[in-house]
Amino acid sequence: MMIWGVAAAAILIGTVLQRVSGTGVGLVCAPILALLLGSAQGVLVTNATTTVSGFLIMLAVRRDVDWARAGIICLAAVPGAMAGAVVVRALSPSWLQVVLGAIVLLGVLTTVALPRLPEVHGRGPMALAGAVGGLFNTTAGVAAPAMVIYSRLSRWDHRSFAATLQPIFMTMGALSVITKTVLGAAPTTPPSWFPLVVVATVLLGARLGGWLVTRVPTDRPRALALVLAGTGGAVTLARGLLTL
Helix, strand or coil, rough: CCHHHHHHHHHHHHHHHHHHHCCCHHHHHHHHHHHHHHHHHHHHHHHHHHHHHHHHHHHHHHHCCCCCHHHHHHHHHHHHHHHHHHHHHHHCCCCCCCHHHHHHHHHHHHHHHHCCCCCCCCHHHHHHHHHHHHHHHHHHHHHHHHHHHHHHCCCCCCCHHHHHHHHHHHHHHHHHHHHHHHCCCCCCCCCCHHHHHHHHHHHHHHHHHHCCCCCCHHHHHHHEEEEEHHHHHHHHHHHHHHHH
């Protein structure tokens, strides 16, 4: 019960941060839940949580969503999610921790230190970002690195980008759960009552985040999310390497 309670707290923090800054659930929850529940189950719970949080937050920011971009990215995420499910089924728990930790740290470094990149446009880079995001989301529960790099390359307006991430995260989360279940890569499911806890926690986090979004500068929640994600990613990576 204590482990699942801490998991719910991580989901609450991640949802609040995602409502305020656009990202947070995957970066915060994936490494923490992997440490608490094991890599495969932690990522699966993260995928389910991003499905719920993406949907609920999308309702609040739907007017700023770029639906055309979201559609292309989500379609491109399908093959990436399928490839990710195969990877999850093939890798041992230790290697999954290594992959998860490395992707989370990549996301943190990308967000913090990414230099100004050349400007690109067109559906090709957009589709590539969706495919890589689907792969990362299914294997590690974190699609943010691919999305952040694409947003920098395309010079995507942050307000529209943060809003459009919500249906993207929702779709990628659902794809990850479905593909892993169909391909037999899903671990044992959490307790039957925990999905209700996830929904209630996400609702609370979305409400708290909606209250904070006009009261707290965006850079502060983003910095907290990066600190939590970086710490969790580093610990997960070290734990995986030590157990190989």
